[in-house]
Amino acid sequence: MTTTPLHDWNLSPKDAIALQKRLAGRVEREDRLAEVRHLAGVDIGFEQDGEITRAAVVVLAWPPEIGGEFSVVERVVHREPTRMPYIPGLLSFREVPAALAAFERLNVRPDLVMVDGQGIAHPRRLGVASHLGLWLDLPTIGVAKSRLCGRHAEPGAERGEWTALVDGADDEVIAAVLRSRPRVKPIFVSTGHRVSLPTALEWVTACLWRTKLPEPTRLADRLASRRGGEGDQTP
DNA sequence: GCGACAG
DNA sequence: ATCTTGTCGC
Numbered sequence: 001m002t003t004t005p006l007h008d009w010n011l012s013p014k015d016a017i018a019l020q021k022r023l024a025g026r027v028e029r030e031d032r033l034a035e036v037r038h039l040a041g042v043d044i045g046f047e048q049d050g051e052i053t054r055a056a057v058v059v060l061a062w063p064p065e066i067g068g069e070f071s072v073v074e075r076v077v078h079r080e081p082t083r084m085p086y087i088p089g090l091l092s093f094r095e096v097p098a099a100l101a102a103f104e105r106l107n108v109r110p111d112l113v114m115v116d117g118q119g120i121a122h123p124r125r126l127g128v129a130s131h132l133g134l135w136l137d138l139p140t141i142g143v144a145k146s147r148l149c150g151r152h153a154e155p156g157a158e159r160g161e162w163t164a165l166v167d168g169a170d171d172e173v174i175a176a177v178l179r180s181r182p183r184v185k186p187i188f189v190s191t192g193h194r195v196s197l198p199t200a201l202e203w204v205t206a207c208l209w210r211t212k213l214p215e216p217t218r219l220a221d222r223l224a225s226r227r228g229g230e231g232d233q234t235p
Numbered sequence: 236g237c238g239a240c241a242g
Numbered sequence: 243a244t245c246t247t248g249t250c251g252c
Contacts (some may be wrong), residue, residue, distance in 0.1 A: 026240090043242090044242075044243085045240065045242095045243070045244090046242090046243055046244070047244095049244080050243070050244080085243070086241090086242060087240095088239080088240040088241070088242090089240075089241085091241055091242060093240080095242075116239050116241085116242075118241050121241085122241080124241095126242070127241065128242085129241095142241085143242050144242085145241080146240095146241065146242090147239095147240090147241080148239095148240065148241045148242095149240080151237085188241085210252090224243095225243090225244090227239085
């Protein structure tokens with residue numbers, strides 16, 4: 001029998017694009033969440049001039065402690081040789097394999113995942129957050145620091161204010177351009193998989209502390225770039 | 236043909 | 243993404 005693979009990391013750009021178009025149809029944009037007890041953040045960093053890909057996953061307990069501090073339940077870092085260069089629109093083929101390897105080493109299966117990158121706010125509606133969510137069959141939210149496609153008005157100056165990111169001739173709403181911090185460049189929040197945009201916005205704003213990025217993504221970012229936190233967890 | 240372009 | 247010093251602010 002024939003099974004459409006969720007990914008084949010050795011596809012030519014042309015075939016990768018065709019695969020994205022097919023997979024986009026499987027993405028669920030409505031809520032289908034279980035009770036959330038564990039929130040995860042994922043990000044990918046690089047070492048040695050990009051030769052090594054470093055995937056980081058941080059799992060946090062929900063809800064946070066009184067005062068807003070999140071307790072870290074688990075941290076995983078997975079390193080492997082980089083398999084392909086960065087090509088706008090094909091980011092998932094570069095980053096998802098490493099992210100999946102990191103998830104395999106997780107002891108806790110998170111209920112919701114925030115990914116550094118776009119969800120459906122992508123030319124073919126299959127950004128890295130959607131692709132990863134589809135593969136893991138977990139609810140995911142895309143949290144990007146900049147725009148890949150679409151048009152939008154500048155959101156208001158107050159924290160929490162947002163405008164719609166629209167794309168296509170039909171002005172399809174594909175993300176929320178959110179002012180996560182006053183005076184700071186807004187972030188792009190979009191549906192990854194199994195989460196609606198309103199719900200995605202609620203979760204992201206609930207995880208904002210005094211920073212531009214929500215805690216899950218911020219901590220994964222630091223771990224992937226080996227700034228704060230610790231280093232590798234390899235025995 | 237000319238820009239735009241997640242990380 | 244990554245390379246990097248000082249600097250402004252809580």
